[in-house]
Amino acid sequence: MIDKRPRLIARCADVADVIAAVNFGRDNGLLVAIRSGGHNGPGLGSVDDGLVIDLSPVKGVRVDPTAQTARVGAGCTQGDLDHATHAFGLAAPAGIISTTGIAGLTLSGGHGHLSRKYGLTIDNLIEADVVLADGTFVTASKEKNADLFWALRGGGGNFGVVTSFLFQLHPVSIVFAGPIAWDQKHARTIMQRYREFLPQAREELGLFLGLKKVLSSAPFPEDFWGKRICLLMCCYNGREEDGRKALAPLLGALPDPWFNWMGMMPYPVVQSMFDGLYPKGMQWYWRGDFVKTLPDEAIDAHLEQAGKTPSELSLMHLYPIDGAVHRVRKDQTAWNCRYATWSMVIAGIDPNPQEAGPITRWTKAYWDAVHPYDLGGAYPNFMMDDEGDARLKATYGDNYARLVTVKKKYDPANFFRVNQNIQPAA
Numbered sequence: 001m002i003d004k005r006p007r008l009i010a011r012c013a014d015v016a017d018v019i020a021a022v023n024f025g026r027d028n029g030l031l032v033a034i035r036s037g038g039h040n041g042p043g044l045g046s047v048d049d050g051l052v053i054d055l056s057p058v059k060g061v062r063v064d065p066t067a068q069t070a071r072v073g074a075g076c077t078q079g080d081l082d083h084a085t086h087a088f089g090l091a092a093p094a095g096i097i098s099t100t101g102i103a104g105l106t107l108s109g110g111h112g113h114l115s116r117k118y119g120l121t122i123d124n125l126i127e128a129d130v131v132l133a134d135g136t137f138v139t140a141s142k143e144k145n146a147d148l149f150w151a152l153r154g155g156g157g158n159f160g161v162v163t164s165f166l167f168q169l170h171p172v173s174i175v176f177a178g179p180i181a182w183d184q185k186h187a188r189t190i191m192q193r194y195r196e197f198l199p200q201a202r203e204e205l206g207l208f209l210g211l212k213k214v215l216s217s218a219p220f221p222e223d224f225w226g227k228r229i230c231l232l233m234c235c236y237n238g239r240e241e242d243g244r245k246a247l248a249p250l251l252g253a254l255p256d257p258w259f260n261w262m263g264m265m266p267y268p269v270v271q272s273m274f275d276g277l278y279p280k281g282m283q284w285y286w287r288g289d290f291v292k293t294l295p296d297e298a299i300d301a302h303l304e305q306a307g308k309t310p311s312e313l314s315l316m317h318l319y320p321i322d323g324a325v326h327r328v329r330k331d332q333t334a335w336n337c338r339y340a341t342w343s344m345v346i347a348g349i350d351p352n353p354q355e356a357g358p359i360t361r362w363t364k365a366y367w368d369a370v371h372p373y374d375l376g377g378a379y380p381n382f383m384m385d386d387e388g389d390a391r392l393k394a395t396y397g398d399n400y401a402r403l404v405t406v407k408k409k410y411d412p413a414n415f416f417r418v419n420q421n422i423q424p425a426a
C-alpha cells in the first residue's frame with residue numbers, strides 16, 4: 001500500500017553521514033523522511049520526490065553486562081537487540097515482532113511483553129544521540145538537553161535524527177510463553193474474565209488479547225484453518241510452575257481452549273514467533289485507540305465487527321499498558337496516556353493489493369463502532385496519515401503545548417515533518 005518514490009536515498013553508515021544528509025537536505029530545500037526499520041504503517045519512513053535518510057546500515061549493539069545497559073545503533077531491529085542482549089540473559093522492553101525498527105518504535109513509546117513489569121521502551125531510555133535540523137550533534141539525557149530528552153520519549157521523529165540509543169536492560173532469559181486459542185464463540189466470556197483478571201495479574205505476565213482467524217497453513221492444525229478465534233498471547237518472565245500459577249485463576253474460569261502452545265523458550269524465540277505471519281509487502285491499514293475499560297457494550301461491538309474480518313490475517317489486539325507504565329507520571333515523558341489500560345490496534349491485513357479497499361473499509365468501520373468506548377487518543381505508532389491534528393492533540397493531551405515549545409526550539413522551520421507532525425506554529 002506504500003508506493004513512494006524518493007528522489008534520493010542516503011544510506012547512512014554513521015553519524016558523519018547523517019550530518020551530511022541533514023545538511024544536504026536542508027540546503028537543497030528537500031522534503032526529508034527518516035527511515036530506520038521501515039515498519040511505519042502509513043509509510044512515514046519514505047517520501048515522494050524528497051530525501052530519505054536511511055539509518056538501516058547503522059547497526060551494532062554493545063551490551064555492558066555490569067551496568068546492564070545496551071548502546072543500540074538506530075538501524076537495529078527488535079531482533080538485533082534481542083539477539084545481542086539474550087547472550088547476557090538480559091532484555092529491553094520493546095515490541096513483539098523481530099523485524100520492527102527499534103528507532104521508530106522507541107520514539108513513539110514502545111510496548112510489548114515486558115511492559116507490565118518494566119514499562120515502555122522510553123521508560124528504559126537513558127540517553128540518545130541526535131543530529132538536529134541545523135546539522136549539529138547533541139546527546140539528550142536527564143542531565144543533557146533535558147527538554148529534548150523529554151520530547152524524544154514519545155514525540156516521534158519530530159526533533160532530529162536519532163543515531164543511537166542507550167537502554168536500561170533487565171534480567172530476561174528463558175520465558176514461559178506462547179499463544180492459547182479458543183473458539184471465538186467464547187470470546188465474550190474470555191474478554192469479561194480477562195478485564196477482571198488483568199489488574200491483579202502478576203506483572204511478570206505479559207498477556208495481550210486478540211480477535212482474529214487461524215491462518216490456513218502450517219503450523220496451525222488443519223482442523224482450525226480459517227476459523228475465528230479469541231487468543232491470549234502469554235509471556236511469563238520466570239519459571240514454568242510460577243507462570244502456570246499466575247495464569248491459573250484466569251484459565252480455571254474459562255472453557256477448554258482449541259490449542260495451548262505455551263512452553264519454556266528463549267526470549268528471542270517468543271519475540272520472533274509471529275514474524276512468519278507478517279512478511280514485508282503486505283497490504284496494511286490500521287487504526288488504534290487507548291482503552292481504559294471494556295464494558296459489556298464495547299465487547300458486543302468488538303464481537304460484531306470481529307465477526308466480519310475481511311481476511312485471515314486481519315486482527316484486533318489489546319496490548320496491556322498497565323503496571324510499570326502507570327508508575328511513570330504522565331508529564332515525566334511526552335507519552336501522555338499513562339492512565340489507559342490497553343493500547344488497541346485494529347489491523348486490516350492481506351497479501352493481495354486488490355484487497356486494499358476492503359481491509360481499509362473494515363478497519364474504519366470496526367474503529368467507528370468501538371471508538372465511543374475508548375479514550376480519544378491513540379498510540380502514535382498505530383496511527384495512519386489521514387487521522388488529522390485533533391487526534392494527535394487528543395493523544396498528547398496536556399503534553400502537546402510543551403511538545404510545541406520543544407519543537408520550536410530544536411526544529412523551528414519544521415524540517416522534520418514527514419511524521420506524526422507536531423507543528424512549531426501550532
Ligand SMILES: Cc1cc2nc3c(=O)[nH]c(=O)nc-3n(C[C@H](O)[C@H](O)[C@H](O)COP(=O)(O)OP(=O)(O)OC[C@H]3O[C@@H](n4cnc5c(N)ncnc54)[C@H](O)[C@@H]3O)c2cc1C
Nearest residue numbers: 036037038039040044045095096101104105110111157162
Ligand atoms: C508487524 C508490526 C508489529 C509491530 N509491533 C509493535 C509492538 O509490538 N510494539 C510497538 O510499540 N509497536 C509495534 N509496531 C509499530 C511500530 O512501533 C511502528 O510501526 C514504528 O514506526 C516502526 O519503527 P521503524 O523504525 O521500523 O519505522 P520507520 O518506518 O523506519 O520509521 C517510522 C517513523 O519513525 C521516525 N523515525 C524512525 N527512525 C528514526 C530515527 N532514527 N530518528 C528519528 N526519527 C526516526 C520517523 O518519523 C519515521 O517516519 C509494529 C509494527 C508492525 C508493522
